[in-house]
Amino acid sequence: MENDLTIRKIIIISKTEESSIEVPLTKGLNIIIGKNKTGKSSIIKTIFHSLGCEIKFDDDWEKLNKRSIISFSIGSSYFLVERSDKTYTLYASSEDLSAVSYIGSYSYSEFSTKFLELFDIHVTWITKNGDDKPVAPPYIFAFQYIDQDKGWHSIAKSFDRLSYVTNWDKQIIKYIVGYQNEEYFRLRKELEKYRILIKEIESKINTVEEFVSNILTRERQNNPLAYDKNTLDDTFEKSKQILEQLTLLEKERISLSDQISQLQNEEYEKKLVIEALNRYSEELVDDHTYASSLDDSITCPFCGVVHLNELAEKSELIKDVQTASNILLSATADLEVLQREIKSYQNSLIDVDSNYNKMRKDLRLLEENTNVIDSLKTEGKNDLINTSRLEIEGIKNVRNEYLGIRETTQSDIKEIESVTRRNKISKEIKVLMSILLEKLELSGTNVKLSNFLPILKHTGSELPRVIYAYYISLYLYNLNRIDNPFKWLVIDTPNQQGQDDENLSNINKALELLMDLRGQVFVGTERLTGVEDKAANVFRLKDYKRCLTKDKYAEHTQLLKRLDRKKEELELGSKKD
Secondary structure (H helix, E strand, O other): OOOOEEEEEEEEEEOOOOEEEEEEOOOEEEEEEOOOOOOHHHHHHHHHHHOOOOOOOOHHHHHOOEEEEEEEEEOOEEEEEEEEOOEEEEEEEOOOOOOEEEEEEEOHHHHHHHHHHHOOOOOEEEOOOOOEEEOOHHHHHHHHEEOOOHHHOOOOOOOOOOOOOOOHHHHHHHHHOOOOOHHHHHHHHHHHHHHHHHHHHHHHHHHHHHHHHHHHHHHHOOOOOOOOHHHHHHHHHHHHHHHHHHHHHHHHHHHHHHHHHHHHHHHHHHHHHHHHHHHHHHHHHHHHHHHHOOOOEEEOOOOOOEEEOOHHHHHHHHHHHHHHHHHHHHHHHHHHHHHHHHHHHHHHHHHHHHHHHHHHHHHHHHHHOOOHHHHOOOHHHHHHHHHHHHHHHHHHHHHHHHHHHHHHHHHHHHHHOOHHHHHHHHHHHHHHHHHHHHHOOOOOOOOOEEOOEEOOOOOOOHHHHHHHHHHHHHHHHHHOOOOOOOOEEEEEOOOOOOOOHHHHHHHHHHHHHOOOOOOEEEEEEOOOOOOOOOOOEEEEOOOOOOOOEOOOHHHHHHHHHHHHHHHHHHHHHHHHO
């Protein structure tokens, strides 16, 4: 099935402002030029927001009462998606939008499933809570977007709310590069399901065995309690209920502990990043302090070359300090959010532990204050002990069955994880990265890939260039693969403020590699890139905070009315049927 994705048009309509904007797009390189606060980044973000990704807009944009429409094609089929608040409405359309037909209105999860079905993508996985869910658009498209903020110092972190699947990036990248298909994810899902089931079963075995052991221990103590058959039956039922509740609590403890462990790993990595940023910021401050103490020119003691040290050069150092400070603030804010999330899970675990211990105490009191021990000398003893032991044996049989399935699944995964193919794909991506790094004046930089992801150990101006090289290499690699929905890339360049000319110039140099009409690239930039004459499409924004205009508002509102009418007609017909 041909499943190349092409974004054809972005339309944003605000009833509050009674204005709108239409941005036409095409195959090849699309450049959107606009100074800071002209709406450039918000327009770019609208693409992903309309396709089911949660993303943060600036406050002014959030206040607009807006509806967004994205026209896109998959292969030779054309579609429209309109997002209004939390509702996604999907239409089939003609290329020029003259004909449209209503497909359906969906919640986020419903739209995610339907949208990926259009690409014939049927990937599912197990969440941290043990739920079986299909992969959603933000996971699929996380490697197609370098946003203006997080995108230049981390990989695939531009979208919010991506934490419900453990190590999602290390899993989905295997699909994006074509290393694994739906069968791999089905097996991974099975493996995770049985890991959770085995953990739950082993917890239940321990609980029931401890219950039987406690009863036998008290029997040996010969406590003189009177026999009461009714008490025995009542005790047995209560014990079963408590054991069931303990099993549910243990399952919740396991889930919470797994989530806390994962978040603490992320916290550790984030602290390492902040530590590196702190060091870098201190070095920049020291550089600026030193430069400020010197004359307007500096003579190199080794080669005798005179370097300027005037206000312009000192200002560049201040910009570097500001940029490092902004990135540090962003990383610190992310860490605080992460720590609050960890604290919340830890509090939940404390509550669950408290309930668990209370239930254990209730179980012990039940054993001590009833006639169970005395009745063990009678027929009731055999019933209780034998029933418990039979239950343990049955649970162990199920566990052994699950262990066998898990072993088989692990073997199947290992069989399809070809080392030869992995190395071949990694090599091709690294070759492309070498070409890019040379263009970005980082020739000779050694970049290692782990599970097709770069190991980011670079600091300063090297880090954004390595990240930039990786995203473009991934795009170029997929460009040469057979039909896949990853032949597009969105690059929102950093704000010009705080960026040195050399860094921005290096970013523009790589754009010459992105002209291929087999794919689609969007670049948002504050200034000319030098390749506008070669680009397939150039769109300019001019007015400060006024990218929406009256020019096509009437035309766009008519389109909305037409779409709403198609929706109402079909829904009315469905009610009659």
